[in-house]
Amino acid sequence: MNTGSKGRSEPTEAAGPTVGAEAEQPIGSRAPQYIQARKALHLSWQVGVFIVGLAVVVAGIIMLPLPGPGWLVIFGGMAIWATEFVWAQLVLRWTKRKVTEAAQRALDPKVRRRNIILTTIGLVIVAVLVAVYVWKFGITMPWKIEE
Numbered sequence: 001m002n003t004g005s006k007g008r009s010e011p012t013e014a015a016g017p018t019v020g021a022e023a024e025q026p027i028g029s030r031a032p033q034y035i036q037a038r039k040a041l042h043l044s045w046q047v048g049v050f051i052v053g054l055a056v057v058v059a060g061i062i063m064l065p066l067p068g069p070g071w072l073v074i075f076g077g078m079a080i081w082a083t084e085f086v087w088a089q090l091v092l093r094w095t096k097r098k099v100t101e102a103a104q105r106a107l108d109p110k111v112r113r114r115n116i117i118l119t120t121i122g123l124v125i126v127a128v129l130v131a132v133y134v135w136k137f138g139i140t141m142p143w144k145i146e147e
Contacts, residue, residue: 027090030083046084053080053088 029036035045060073075095081088105111 027086049084053077
């Protein structure tokens with residue numbers, strides 16, 4: 001089981017350049033040194049981290065169709081896994097990079113103008129549909145219409 005917990009303490013070039021002035025955390029296990037020094041204890045630590053992270057991710061998946069911050073909880077579970085597993089650290093770095101790129105694209109004036117226009121068109125369509133409904137049925141709830 002390659003968790004990258006031994007021997008690698010600096011980021012690889014494949015992880016990409018750092019964004020801004022913040023340096024990225026080193027890749028590898030963040031377990032205390034005395035736990036890493038004992039193989040059986042470190043393995044049980046990894047199992048515990050995996051189970052806790054899995055429980056949080058499953059709770060997030062359950063929250064996707066139900067009320068609750070599903071994606072936020074899923075990323076929280078990934079962050080728990082990232083304290084111990086290199087693959088989760090790389091997934092979180094990739095996700096952070098993509099979110100930063102999307103935020104920068106969203107601030108582009110052309111994209112903002114397009115989004116404002118599309119939102120306005122959508123609101124006009126919804127307003128027309130509501131006006132047609134009220135004109136045809138009055139202010140009556142859909143489940144009380146008898147026609």
